[in-house]
Amino acid sequence: MVMLAKGIEDASPQSGEGSAPVLSLTGISKSFPGVKALSGVALDLYPGQVTALVGENGAGKSTIVKILTGIYQPDDGQIRINGEPMSFPTAQDAGSAGVTAIHQETVLFDDLSVAENIFIGHAPKTRFGLIDRKEMTRKAKALLERIGAQIDPGVPLRDLGIANKHLVAIARALSIDARIVIMDEPTASLSHKEIEETYELVERLKADGKAILFISHKFDEIFRIADRYTVFRDGEMVGAGKIAEVGERELVKLMVGRSVDQVFPKRTPQLGEEVLKVVGYAHPTEFEDIGFTLRAGEILGFYGLVGAGRSEFMQALFGITKPSKGAIRIDGKVAVTRTPNEAIGHGIVYVPEDRGKQGVIKGLPIFQNVSLPSLKQTSRNGFLRLAEEFTLARDYTQRLDLRAAALDQDIGELSGGNQQKVVIAKWLATKPRVIILDEPTKGIDIGSKAAVHEFMAELAAGGLAVIMVSSEIPEILGMSDRVIVMREGRIAAEYEGADLTPEHLVRAAAGITEVRT
Template sequence: MTSETCGACALPLHSGPPPSSDPTSSGHLLPPSAGEGALAASLFFEISIDMAVDASTQVTETSGLSAPILTLTGVSKRFPGVRALHNVNLNLRAGEVTALIGENGAGKSTLVKILTGIYQPDEGEIVVSGAPFICTGPRDAWAAGIAAIHQETVMFDELSVAENIFMGHMPLGAGGRIDWAAMRSRTAELLKRLEADFDANTLLKRLSVAQKHLVEIARALSHDARIIIMDEPTSALSAREIGDLFAIIAQLKRRNCAILFISHKFDEIFHVADRWTCLRDGEEVGHGAIADVAQADLVRLMVGRSIEQVYPKRDVKPGPVVLEAEDLANASEFDGVSFQLRAGQIIGLYGLVGAGRSEAMQGLFGLSPLTRGRVKIDGREAHIRSPADAIRAGLAYVPEDRQIQGVVLPFGIRANMTLASLKAHARDGFLSLAKELQTTKKFGGRLAVKAANWEQKLGELSGGNQQKVVIGKWLASGPRILILDEPTKGIDIGSKAAVHEFMGELASEGIAIILVSSELPEIMGLADEIMVMHEGRVVQRFARGQASAEMIVSAAIANEDAEAPCAGESGEALP
C-alpha cells in the first residue's frame, strides 16, 4: 500500500500541522511526492559535500517550515511474534528538534535502529535529503549524514576517548596509517565545543556516565551529521549537564542539523523540541508542533487511554505487615531504602532509569550484598544472602531484563515454569514430569499463555507470553511477596492488560506486591502507595490518589540543583 502513496523526494509543499492541531488525530496528510532520479541524487550529493561547512549553510528560517531532510513513509518492521513498527511516518526538518514520544516498547528504539542501519525495514520508504535511503549498515547511515547517540552507551571501555569517537572512521595519514595527531586534535576540538573536562587520551572506563554521554555526542558530531538521533540522552545526566546538553542542541540547530530527540521527560520535550511525533504499540498515532499541544494531550495519546479507567486495582483490605525493609544500602547503588509492605498491598516504586530501583530490589532479593540494613518478614529478621534464601523466605522477583535475567530461551515452557521451585516438583531429587506439567497447566492457564504445547521453546514465544511464563515461574514458587520489575516493558498491549489484571487478582489473594515501573499510568493506577527513588535514595512517598503525575515526575528528578555537580568525581568514588 505504501508504494503508491510515497515517492522518493519530498518537496516543501506540506503545510505543517493543521491549525487546530488536534493531537489525537493521526490521519495527517503525507507529503506529496515527486519523481525520483537525477535531481534527488544530485541534491544528496551536494548536501553531503557541504556537510563540513557550517557557517555558510546557515539558512535563515522565516517560516520555520523548511523541507524535511528525512522522511519516513509507511515504515514497518516485524520480529518473530512482535510487530515492532507498523506503517510509521516521520519527518525531520533542518534546524528543528523533533521529539519522538511513546511508552517503553512503543517502537522508538526499533525506529532508531532502522535509521542507523542496524535493522532493515520490512516495508516502507526512507528519504534523506531527497534521495531514497537504503541503509545496510552504520556506514550507509554516516554517509547519509545520520548519527545516533544510543540509549545504552555502546562503546569501548578499554579504548581512549579519541578512538571511541572515531572507531570505524579514523582519519588516515600517509601510507594508510591512522593519523593519531589529526584524530586527537579533532577530538580536542569536539570536546572543547562540548566543554568537556577530559582529554582525548583518557580511557573510556575512567569516565563517569555523564562524560560517556558527552563522548557519544562528540561521536555524532564527528560525522558532521546533518541528522542526529538522541535516544534518551538525559537519562543519566544531572540538571546542570542537561542544561549543557540543551546548549549543544541549540548549537546544532543553528548549524541547521535536524535532531530526533527521544525522551520520557515532558519538561525537556517542551523545553527543547519544536515538533513531536507520537508512537504507540509500533504505530504513529499523531504528530504536530510543540507550541500547539498540551502535555496532558500527549500523555493521553501516548498511553491511549486515561489512567483511571484502565488499570483496575480491586480494593483490598490490606492485611498485616509481611515485609519490613529498614535502611537498606549497598556500596554504590542505593542507600537508606526503607518501607513496610502489607499483605494484599501494592507498593509502586517509581524513578527514572538508573535511579537505583532495580538495584535496591536485587539487594533485597540477595543478588548483591547489602552493606547495611535489615529485612524482616512477618516481624522476624530474615537473613537473605542469596536468591535461594529469598525464595525460602517467600520472596519472588520478576526481573527487568526478561531475555537475560528472566527466561531460559532454549528451555520449553514447562522447564521454565518450574525452574524456581524444582524441589516441589521432585521426589528424592528425581523430577516428576506429571507434577511439572500440573504446575505448568495451572499457571500457564491462569496467565493465559498462548502456545502450541507446553514443551514449546521460550524462544518461539512472543515477548508478552515469555513474560507470562516468567511470572508463572515465580508464582509456582508460592511467594507471599512478589517483586515485579518493569513487568510490562516491551510487551504488547493485550499482554500488558492481562498482567495488570493479574496483579490485582494476586493482591486480592493476599500476596504483597512491589511494582517497579517507569510507566506513570501503571504506577498510578495500580499502586496503593508510591515510593519515588532518585539517585539511589527514596525521596518521596505518596498514598494512592494523593499525587498527580507532575508531582511524581518532579520528585523523580528533584533536588538536582541543590546538589553539587559531580560529573568528574564519580569515576574516583570507588573504594
C-alpha cells in the first residue's frame, strides 16, 4: 500500500500545476424555501487532479453536485467550462458538457447488460438505424479494459457487485467523453479490497486527464488520493488549497468552524434513576456490540456519519428489526422488544426521521391519530370509546399548543409543523419512559428548530429519558448531556462535559486515530 502510494506520487502529473481549471464555479447561490443551501460558493476543478470536497452533513455538498449535474438550477453565480460560461438546464446538458457523476447508489439499469448500460442513449447504430450489438460489445470491452475492469460486457448488471457497478458507471462516463467526473462517496459501501481498486481507478482517470471531484468523509482517503481540497460549511466555501499544504487538524477545524449561531435552551439537567440499560446489542449486518445506559431527565445524543448504523440500532431497540444478540433493561428489569407494540408497552417510543412517511396517517382525523397507540387505554371490553379518545387527544394537543380548527379535522389539512405536533402528542399520550427522536429537526426551518429544541428540553426536565439521533454537530453539542459517536456500526467513542468538542466528534465519527500535521 505504501509502495503504491509512493508510486502514485511520482506518477501524478505535475503538468496540471498552474494550468487553468477545466471547470470553475463562482458565486453560486441556491435557496430552498426557508433554507439557504449555498451562498456564493466557488469551486475549481483542474484537469488530471483530484479535488476533495469536504464538509459536514448539510454543508451543501450534495446541492453543488446537483447543480453541476443539471438537477438544480443555481439562483445566482456562474459556471464556466474551459473559461466558457455555461448553464445546465437539464441533466442531458450537463452530460453533453462533459460532466458526469458517479453516485453512492449508482443510477443504472439492473436488467440491462453491462454494454447496454454503458451505451444507453448513444449506442452505436447500424446503417439501418438499429443498435449495432457487435460494435457496442466491442467498444464496451475496450472501455472496460481501459479502466482495468474484468467484466464481461454481456452479463446483466444485476449480477455485479457495487464496486463493479461503479466501474460500469465510469466506463459509461468515458464513453461519453466526460472531462469532469464527480464521485460522491464512492467507497462508502465497499470492502477493503474494492476500495483499493477504486483508488487505482481514480489514478487511471487522473492519468487520463480527467478533473475529479471527490466527495468523502474519510480523511485517510482524502489525504491519500486528493491533490486539492475545498471545504464547505453551512453553505459557504470556507477554505480551498493544495492538500500537501494542509494538515488533518486544520481541515477538521475548517469543517466544523467555531461559530455556532444557533441558540439552544439553557438547561440544568436533573438526572434521575437509570431508566434504560442496553447490553451488547448486535445485528448480523448493521451494528455490533452496542451498550449504554440512560437516566431519567437525560438527553443522550447519538452522532455519526450517515450510514453509521444509528437509525438501524434505534429501529432494533424499538422492535422494528430483530437484533441477533443483546439485552435491554428498563428500570433494572429485563425487557424484550420484539415488536414495536412490546417496545411501546415497555415505555419506549420512537419518533422516526421521515415524519411525513412514517408519522401521520392521512385519512384519520387528528384525534384518532393521537389515540392510535393508546387504544388499549381508551377502549373497554374491546370496544373503542370515542369520547375518551377525544379527551386524550385534547389533553395532549393542548400541551403542545396545536393550532387546528377542530380535532375531528383530517390531519392532512394541517401544516407540517402542526402535523409534527400531532405525532409527538401521539407518543406523549402513551406516557413513555424513553423517547427516541431521530433527526428531530431535519428539514425544518430555524424558527421551528428552536421550538423543537425548547420542547425537547421540557421533556427532559419532566423526567423523560431522551435519545436524540442527529447528524448536526451544533444540535448535538447544544442539546446533549452526553454523546455517543457511532462509526461503521459500532460505538466509536462516548463524550461528556469538557470532552464534548466538535473536533472530538468529527474525529471519532471519521475514524481518525493518529494526528497528522
